[in-house]
Amino acid sequence: MSKCILRYIAYLPVNLLFVGLAYLLSPFLAAWSMKHGPVLPGRWQWFSTLDADLDGGVGQGVRGYEPNLTGWRLWWQRTCWICRNPAHGWQSELLGMPAAGSAVIKGVISFDPNRQWYLMETAGGIRFFCFKCDRPLVDGFYLKLWFGWVNKSYDGQNHHYAFQVGLKRT
Incomplete structure (x- = not known):
């Protein structure tokens, strides 16, 4: 058990870095998605979730996420989704x-x-x-x-x- 706790602690700094980057980049990634769709390309999707696109809150029925939004409201909802699930892709594929x-x-x-x-x-x-x-x-x-x-x-x-x-x- 002690090895897994030490591994967990060793991964913590890089995890905090990726989560911080996800928060900082979330407005830009959401803006990018407004032009290219709700799935971020390649490794950029690692700043959000691997099991859902940036409209995942709608499909999963998460309280406060609405279907059929456009413009600033859609941008804000996607920004919030990234912040709700920051760096889950990194946490899965790199640290998982x-x-x-x-x-x-x-x-x-x-x-x-x-x-x-x-x-x-x-x-x-x-x-x-x-x-x-x-x-x-x-x-x-x-x-x-x-x-x-x-x-x-x-x-x-x-x-x-x-x-x-x-x-x-x-």
Whole structure:
């Protein structure tokens, strides 16, 4: 377990760099998408999500994301989507753990749906962990804390690196 924690800590600086770049570039990437469509080309898509385009909030039914927007409102919605999911592509393909053959080896340590622990292992024997904690605050807001590598492979290829501290609304 200590090796996976050390790996996690070693990846943290590069993750913070990519997330910071995603926030800084989000208005420009959203503007680029206004001309070229909601899928950013090549590695640029790594600043957003691999499992959805920049209109993913609409398709996934995320609260506050509206269909059929144009102009500034569409640009703003796409900017917000990048900021909601900053650098998920980098976190998956560069910092992620391969999903093929990976397995949960300790199971869910807590059965509280708002607090989950997982210890997992890749097919090659590399262990990794996931800790998710959503704590209720007020008025439907939660404090979202996710650390480790996400237990679900959103892109079907990798468990992406997670360092998320923020608010979420149900």
